Every structure is written in C-alpha cells, then in structure tokens.
Amino acid sequence: AGSGKFFVGGNWKCNGTKDSIAKLVSDLNSASLEADVDVVVSPPFVYIDQVKSSLTDRIEISGQNSWVRKGGAFTGEISVEQLKDIGCKWVILGHSERRHVIGEKDEFIGKKAAYALSEGLGVIACIGEKLEEREAGKTFDVCFEQLKAFADAVPSWDKVVVAYEPVWAIGTGKVASPQQAQEVHVAVRDWLKKNVSEEVASKTRIIYGGSVNGGNCAELAKEEDIDGFLVGGASLKGPEFATIVNSVT
C-alpha cells in the first residue's frame, strides 16, 4: 500500500437472503476495523435498504450498477438518484460480469461513470483483462483501453477509485501474484500520469480484485501501488472481510 487511504470494498453480487444478510451485517457491526481504511459494501439492490438501516455508519454502501442517466421509463434499471436517495455513496461500474456476461461496452460504462460522478456518487471503476488477452500479451492494451473510456468521459477523478480485476482471477480462486498485480497497478498509474495528470496519478487509489481472501491479502497489501481491494466471495463472510480490511497494517 502507498500513502493514500486504503480502500476495501465488498461486492456481494447477486447473493444473499434477508436472513443471511442480517447475519452478515451483524458480523460486520461487531468486527473491529482499522480506523484508517475506507470500507464499503455493495449489497444487491433489493437489500440496500435493509443494510442501510442496520449496518454501522462506519461502513459506506455502494450500488453494483446504475443507469446511465436520470431515471424514468427504463424498466428494470436503478437510477443514480435512487441510489443516493437510499443512502449509497458509491457505485461499482464496469465490473467484468457486466462487461462480459451482460455485454456492457466501454463507452456506455464511461457515460455511466460520468453521470454518477456528476450527481455526487463515488465510482469504483473496474478494468481488467481476460485470460486469453493476458496470454496474448495484451494485458496493458486492454486495461488502458478500458481506462481511456473512463478518462474520456469523467469530469473529475476526485471520487474515482480504479479497481484492477483480471477476469481470470475473479471467482476462480486463482489470485494474481503480488508482483503481477503490482506490475499492472504501476502501469495504470503511469498511464494516468501521461494521459490525465501527475496529480490524478498520485492521488487516485488503485485497488486489486480477484480471489482476494483472508490468507493472501497481507502479501498483496505490501505492494506499493496496491491501495486496497475489491472483494467478492470473501466479502460474504464478516470476519474474513474484516481481516482483509485490516491487512494494511
């Protein structure tokens, strides 16, 4: 971890029931979390209200997606206005499951980020290469292209956290090595320096996601350019998520 405030997000994806979420919230409420870490959880939309009314204010809440502009006649979508109304401070955009399972494209994701930021939400902007892209030596090209779509659209980087999440590491149990992650984080920072500004490059937190768990987080957190984590599976277990939050020390 570098000098920026460590950031750990828990992406609960499309998991949970009222009961399991009540248990998770209760475990999070009783966990001891390092003070100097931003902690965010992202429940499924339908449980956000339950989580907001029962979870400690110490932990902020994120949506897992948002509509690209103001809400209205868009069946099945959730607007930025609604996320704010229900107490969210963040939204995850460009997650690989939305890119590769649902088919969202770079430009659309960039527009979503711009709209969410213009309305005051923070954005967890996800990028990352697929296995075949890594094997073809295209990791940086893919990450830079996805990053550029965000950079071309966003009005400011003040409330953006970049999440580097190699697709081959998400939900697979195959975590990137600290060196593999660090290498891409440095490249992303360098890209920001050359294409946005030196200030944005040094201030923007770049977090890693992909099979982070209680056992591998400490080694990853030692890397200079890993400023936190986006955690899927392991964020569904309160005590393990707390271990990951506290891995920065």
Ligand code: PEP
């Ligand atoms: C994610 O969905 O953002 C993620 C990193 O998942 P997992 O930790 O389960 O690999």
